Amino acid sequence: MTLTEPTAARRPPQDDDAERACLGAMLLAPAAIDDVATLITPADHYQPAHETIHQVIVDMHAAGQPIDAITVANELARRPGDRRGRTQLDIVGGAPYLHTLIAEVPSVANAAHYAGIVLEKAKLRALVTVGTKLASLGYAGDLDDADTYLGDAVEHINDAAVRFSAGSAQLSNDAGGEAFSRLAGSTTGGAFILDAPDAPTSLWGRGDEVLLADGESLLIVGGQGLGKSTLGQQLTLGRCGVAGFHELLGYPITPGNRRTLYLAMDRPQQIARSMRRMVTEEQRPHLDEMLTIWKGPPPFDLAKHTDVLARMCAEYDADTVIVDSLKDAALKLSEDEVGAGWNRARQRAIADGVQVVELHHNRKALSGAKATHPTLDDVYGSTWITGGAGSVLILTGAPGDAIVNLHHVKQPSEPVGPLRLLHDHAVGRTSIFHAVDLLALAGSSIGGITAVDAARALCETENPTDSEREKARRRLEKHVKDGRMHRKDGDTRASIPHRYFRITRTGT
Numbered sequence: 443m444t445l446t447e448p449t450a451a452r453r454p455p456q457d458d459d460a461e462r463a464c465l466g467a468m469l470l471a472p473a474a475i476d477d478v479a480t481l482i483t484p485a486d487h488y489q490p491a492h493e494t495i496h497q498v499i500v501d502m503h504a505a506g507q508p509i510d511a512i513t514v515a516n517e518l519a520r521r522p523g524d525r526r527g528r529t530q531l532d533i534v535g536g537a538p539y540l541h542t543l544i545a546e547v548p549s550v551a552n553a554a555h556y557a558g559i560v561l562e563k564a565k566l567r568a569l570v571t572v573g574t575k576l577a578s579l580g581y582a583g584d585l586d587d588a589d590t591y592l593g594d595a596v597e598h599i600n601d602a603a604v605r606f607s608a609g610s611a612q613l614s615n616d617a618g619g620e621a622f623s624r625l626a627g628s629t630t631g632g633a634f635i636l637d638a639p640d641a642p643t644s645l646w647g648r649g650d651e652v653l654l655a656d657g658e659s660l661l662i663v664g665g666q667g668l669g670k671s672t673l674g675q676q677l678t679l680g681r682c683g684v685a686g687f688h689e690l691l692g693y694p695i696t697p698g699n700r701r702t703l704y705l706a707m708d709r710p711q712q713i714a715r716s717m718r719r720m721v722t723e724e725q726r727p728h729l730d731e732m733l734t735i736w737k738g739p740p741p742f743d744l745a746k747h748t749d750v751l752a753r754m755c756a757e758y759d760a761d762t763v764i765v766d767s768l769k770d771a772a773l774k775l776s777e778d779e780v781g782a783g784w785n786r787a788r789q790r791a792i793a794d795g796v797q798v799v800e801l802h803h804n805r806k807a808l809s810g811a812k813a814t815h816p817t818l819d820d821v822y823g824s825t826w827i828t829g830g831a832g833s834v835l836i837l838t839g840a841p842g843d844a845i846v847n848l849h850h851v852k853q854p855s856e857p858v859g860p861l862r863l864l865h866d867h868a869v870g871r872t873s874i875f876h877a878v879d880l881l882a883l884a885g886s887s888i889g890g891i892t893a894v895d896a897a898r899a900l901c902e903t904e905n906p907t908d909s910e911r912e913k914a915r916r917r918l919e920k921h922v923k924d925g926r927m928h929r930k931d932g933d934t935r936a937s938i939p940h941r942y943f944r945i946t947r948t949g950t
Contacts, residue, residue, distance in 0.1 A: 455566035456488035460559035465492060466547035467556065468499050469540060472509045474553035475499060476773065480742045481557040486564035491534040494518070495543075498530070504773070511540040642832075642854040645696045645797060646677060650920070653693060655854035658832020659788055659798035663821050665807055667841030669865045672872055674764050674801050675717050678704055681762045681797070682732040684725055691848075691861065691874055698797070703734050703760035707770035710737040719870035734758045745772030745783035752791040761796055768802040768827070781824025788830055802827070804836065813838040814903060815910075816849050828852065837863075845875050856920070857913055860901055880917060881926055885944035890930065892939040893918060918942045 464482070467474040484496040498517050502509055507517075518531035531537065642655035654660040654677070664670040679687040680695030681702045689695055706713045714735075721729065736754070744751050751771075755763050765771050772787075774780045788798050805822045812820065816836040818828045828834055832854050839846035845864055850857040864875035878899045884891045896914035897906035906914070921927035921942070928945050932938035 454488065454570060455563045457559050457563050458489065460556045460563070461487050461489060461492045462543055463547055463556040464553060464560055465495050465499070466543035466545075467550045467553035468496075469509065469511050469514060470544050470547055471550045471553075472503065474550055475503045475509065476743065476746065477554040478557040479503075480746055481554060482561050482564065486560055488563065488567065491539075494530055494534050495540070511537065511544055515540055644694075646680070646690065647693050647858070650855040651693070651858045652854045652856075653691075653833055653835065653850070653858055654797065654799065655832050656797070657792055658854050659792065659800060659830070661800050661802055661821070661828065661831040661834045661852075662837070663802045663804055663834065664837030664846075665804060665841060668837040668839055668843070668846050669863065669872060670801050670837055671713065671766055672716060672865060672870060673835075673837075674766055674799060675704075675713070675720065675870070676872060677799060678702055678733070678762075678764050679717075679720060682729070684721065684728060684732075687720075691858075691863070691872065693858070698732075698761045700759050700761040701732055701734055702762040702764065703736065703755055703758050704764045704766065705736045705740065705771065706766055707736070707739055708767045710735075713766065716870055719868065734760065740771055743771075743773055744787050745775075745780045748783055748787040748790055751787045752794050752796065755791055755796045756794065763791060763796055763798055765798070765800040768800050768823075775823035775827065778824045778826060781826030785826045785830035800831070808836075808838045813847070814901070815907065816851060818851055856916060880942075881921060881944050884927060884942050885946065890941035890943040891918075892941055894939065896942075915940075 464478050468478055479500055482496075484493045484500065487493045487496060495514070495518070498514055498521070499509060502514065502517055507513065515531055515537040518534060519529050521530040523530045523533045534540075641650060642652050642658065644652040644654070645656055646652075646654035646660075662670045662673055673690070676687060676690050677695065680690055681698045683697035687695065704713075740750065740754075742750050751763065755761075768784070769775060772780055772784045775784070788800075791798055803822050804816070804820045808816055808820060816838055818825075818834060820836065821828050821834065831852060833850070834852035836849045836851050837846050838849065844867075845862055848859050848861045848863050850859050862875040864873050865871075866873070878896075880891075880896055880899075883896070883899055887895075893911050893915035894906065896918055897910045898904060900914055900917075901910045903910075918927060918929075922929050926945055928943045930941045930943065932940045
């Protein structure tokens with residue numbers, strides 16, 4: 443459809459000076475890159491050359507490479523441009539143009555302000571684009587296709603709204619407004635202390651073995667190819683109430699009351715293929731109703747703009763959010779300032795009634811003793827990441843292993859496992875390959891078992907640590923308390939340990 447005058451002759455909203463100032467500031471002061479990148483994306487520039495330069499800068503910054511006119515020019519020269527054999531450097535105007543951008547920066551300190559101008563112009567262009575598309579649909583359609591075209595129109599509007607709604611919220615949010623919005627979270631001391639439950643409320647677990655507790659985030663950690671996303675996706679479907687996912691690893695999952703938001707930031711197409719193996723076409727209506735997927739990077743660095751995660755959950759009416767993965771939600775996680783920012787974002791969402799599940803990676807491949815006894819220190823990044831989590835699971839093994847190990851290194855209550863997990867990649871399901879049954883172990887021994895015996899079996903080691911022995915003792919005592927075991931007291935002075943015997947009931 444050809445637009446009539448004067449609309450067709452109008453120049454789309456833009457500000458070339460602001461775009462140039464943004465790029466010049468990023469080239470001149472790498473510290474300005476985060477300030478700009480949290481507000482706009484490369485596609486927000488009107489000039490194609492500016493979009494190309496911005497993309498190269500953020501790519502190099504994410505890879506930890508130095509940023510200046512020379513390094514960026516070199517990277518642009520390495521990238522193919524068009525069929526005529528020109529490089530991207532040739533297309534954007536050559537190295538002199540990069541130096542011109544630097545020379546024309548009014549003030550590096552105002553980089554975020556320039557980015558705000560670019561963002562507002564991009565919003566106006568999006569409005570023009572949506573309006574043009576809506577007009578085209580109206581002129582091109584007929585009565586038989588009216589519902590279809592109307593649905594397409596709504597989709598165009600939603601796409602634009604999702605792209606810019608978080609940005610508008612961030613730009614309009616000031617410190618006073620943020621503080622005031624949090625006053626609703628206050629309560630009296632007596633209610634906070636005395637009305638709290640005696641034990642954590644389990645959303646994934648059984649009894650006092652809790653993997654995900656209400657109001658306490660879960661961190662699933664592991665290297666590439668160990669199945670942390672597979673676990674997270676099954677937990678997602680369980681929280682959505684999808685049939686067949688009422689439990690995971692033998693532990694019940696409590697479905698959420700509202701939608702689940704899955705932030706598919708790391709290889710979304712691979713995530714889609716993985717989850718496709720878990721469900722059927724018949725479950726489409728339930729998935730459409732209860733699950734929302736965010737594809738690709740978030741609108742902002744979530745550790746830097748700590749209200750955005752909670753705002754996204756509110757936007758999609760979600761009471762659960764799955765962060766896949768943490769490295770894509772926030773940059774420079776090894777820095778305490780970033781770790782503290784992410785913890786604040788996480789706690790803001792939790793304060794709004796959202797259950798937070800994060801997928802993350804360890805510092806490096808775990809082998810030897812570390813693979814058998816991983817700790818919180820093996821989780822990559824600032825200690826704020828694990829410090830603010832309620833539950834932490836670490837997966838160990840070699841990439842692609844069908845059988846991996848799960849270690850519950852931080853617990854809301856009693857620890858789960860260690861467990862050996864079997865990933866069935868054909869159907870995308872995870873099960874326990876081997877779990878020690880302490881009742882069966884005690885029943886098979888005439889002389890009963892000790893806490894050391896139990897720890898050896900649970901941890902598959904001849905020399906369990908004091909911590910592992912204590913965990914095993916607590917599990918044995920739990921069976922004594924529920925009447926399934928009997929304890930014969932030893933003598934600690936004579937180094938005679940307690941022994942535990944299975945109680946066999948008649949008729950069982």
